Amino acid sequence: MILLSFDIEEFDIPNEYEADLPLEEQIRVSTEGTIKILDCLLKNQVKATFFCTANYALHAPQIIERIRDEGHEIASHGFYHSAFVISDLKKSREILESLTGTPIYGYRQPRMMPIPENAVYEAGYRYNSSLNPTFIPGRYANFSTPRTAFVKNKVLQIPASVTPLLRFPLFWLSYHVLPSFLYRRLCRYTHNHDSYLTTYFHPWEFYRLSGHPEWKLPFIIRCNSGEKMAKRLNDFILYFRKRNIVFITYSEFEKLNCTKP
Structure with a gap:
């Protein structure tokens, strides 16, 4: 099983590199990228989970409608991508449910930062996908956490x-940085070991970031963006489809694992 997901949010990364990008432009970049993602998924008849910030959803309701209408799952990515308070957990879920007319079961904290599990449960979520169980200097130090799905405080944790x-x-x-064939082989090796694979991308990766030096983005973010990333996503899907490996949503995975202690 492949759990493919996308974090749909305001494109605020340039702000981390001291390049001020207006909200309208942030929404436009994310929208263009999301359209490319949806076109690829539709062509390949694959369903995915979209973790959306409420702020983005309120500014791009037509995109949220398309995600829903094409059968994908919508989950919460908080209210704002660059700011967080505990009350945003429930607030973002309620806004997304109002916009989509569907229940919102899952949550992912922006930038995969830690979040209290009791707060996630109390806000009405069934699963949380906010853990990257690895070590990346200045970002993650999670070598002691479980690699695969586990339950904590009544919430199913689905790590990357x-x-x-x-x-x-x-x-x-x-x-972005590995040769595409090597990345896919590592994914297949991990899938064979764990019986499933979870991974995530962002819509702005499917926008030609190299055309905007004024955003001051580092090369590792800009490389293979735009149409190159669209091709990589298509190749990733085809690679697993040819091996008869199915794509499912996170909520479908949660239902399969909800009886585990």
Whole structure:
């Protein structure tokens, strides 16, 4: 099983590099990228989970409608991507449910930062996908946490996949910097070991970031963006489809695991 997901949010990364990007432009970049993602998923008849900030959803309701209408799962990515208070957990879920008319079961904290599990449960979520169980200097130090799904405080934790033993991360950045064939083989190895794989990307990766030096983004973020990333996503899907490995949503995975202690 492949749990493919996308974090749909305001494109605020330039702000981390002291490049001020207006909210309207942040929404436009994310929207263009999301359209490319949806076109690829539709062509390949694959369903995915979209973790959306309420702020983005309120500014791009037509995109949220398309995600829902094409059968994908919508989950919460908080209210704002660059700011967080505990009350945003429930507030973002309620706004997304109002916009989509569907229940919101899952949550992912922006930038995969720690979040109290009791607060996630009290806000009405069934699963949380906010853990990257690896070590990345200045970002993650999670070598002692479980690599695979587990229950904590009545919430199913669905970590991002990392390779066995070395815990090499298989998230979006790895697919940018590694040769594509090597990334897919590492994913297949991990899938065979764990019986499933989770990975995530962002819509702005499918926008031609190299065309905007004024955003001051480092090369590891800009490389293989735009159409190159769209091709990589298509190749990733085809690679697993040819091996008869199915794609499921996070809520479908949660239902399969909800009886585990």
